Amino acid sequence: MSSSPGHDGADTPAPAWADRAADRSRSVQRSRARSVEQAQAIVAAARRLLQADGAALTTQELAKEAGIALQTFYRHFPSKDELLLAVFEDVITERTAELEAAARDLPDPVERLHFYIVRVLRSVSENADFGPRFVTAEHWRLHQRFPAEMERANQPFAVLIERELREAEAAGLLRPNDPAGDAWFAMKLVMSVFHHFAFTPARDSGDAPERLWNFCLAAFGGLTRVAPAGSPEDT
Numbered sequence: 150m151s152s153s154p155g156h157d158g159a160d161t162p163a164p165a166w167a168d169r170a171a172d173r174s175r176s177v178q179r180s181r182a183r184s185v186e187q188a189q190a191i192v193a194a195a196r197r198l199l200q201a202d203g204a205a206l207t208t209q210e211l212a213k214e215a216g217i218a219l220q221t222f223y224r225h226f227p228s229k230d231e232l233l234l235a236v237f238e239d240v241i242t243e244r245t246a247e248l249e250a251a252a253r254d255l256p257d258p259v260e261r262l263h264f265y266i267v268r269v270l271r272s273v274s275e276n277a278d279f280g281p282r283f284v285t286a287e288h289w290r291l292h293q294r295f296p297a298e299m300e301r302a303n304q305p306f307a308v309l310i311e312r313e314l315r316e317a318e319a320a321g322l323l324r325p326n327d328p329a330g331d332a333w334f335a336m337k338l339v340m341s342v343f344h345h346f347a348f349t350p351a352r353d354s355g356d357a358p359e360r361l362w363n364f365c366l367a368a369f370g371g372l373t374r375v376a377p378a379g380s381p382e383d384t
Contacts (some may be wrong), residue, residue, distance in 0.1 A: 151334045184225070186319075187215075187217060187225060191217065191225055191226065192236055193215075193343065194211055194214035195233070195235075196240070208222055208229055211230070212255060221247055230295070237287075238298075241303060241306065245309055248265050248306075248309065257317070257320065258313040258314070259313075259371060262317070262366075263362050266358070266361060267361075267362050269306075269339055270339065270342060270346070270358040273346045285343075285344040288340075300370070302381075307332045307336040310335050310336060311328050311332035317371075322371065323369045324369070325370055326370075335369075338361070342357065343358070
């Protein structure tokens with residue numbers, strides 16, 4: 150909230166209506182829209198550079214790739230680490246939306262849960278943005294510095310799991326103890342196994358995705374099931 154000089158010359162908080170009036174100002178809205186566009190351009194540039202060069206990118210390269218001045222970069226992101234936080238949040242949100250879309254036609258919430266968990270682990274061997282090893286190394290480094298922010302970045306996947314758990318419970322297909330808590334533990338477990346296999350030869354992962362699914366399924370109060378023929382992960 151802004152402040153203005155009081156009758157005695159001291160700074161006093163501006164009234165709430167003044168802030169609301171400023172929020173409604175078209176010039177303020179344009180400025181904020183422009184700021185959002187620049188931040189999105191910086192994150193998109195970072196993703197392109199990370200895919201090409203991994204952790205070698207510099208703020209100078211980022212500014213050049215995004216087509217902005219270096220001072221503009223620092224107005225949006227005080228450090229490269231805070232930019233990486235935004236990149237993680239952007240990528241996880243995007244990947245979660247892709248998982249949800251890919252599983253949309255599966256017949257029930259249990260099959261969708263199976264798809265989400267197995268598909269994430271199978272993606273370790275694929276060429277995703279800047280690679281699983283970079284993701285693993287940076288994830289835990291950033292988690293030490295910004296635990297709350299990284300927890301927020303990972304939340305979309307937990308929300309997706311929780312929603313399917315609640316639907317499965319309502320349909321009598323699963324008996325979770327606590328859908329929100331179970332979804333959080335499932336998210337952490339999938340994340341840990343993903344990070345493990347990021348630094349393990351792909352041949353050693355074997356049937357780990359299905360074994361982890363069966364473990365989660367039992368924890369969710371379900372019966373062990375195999376993947377149905379023609380499910381999305383088989384394509």
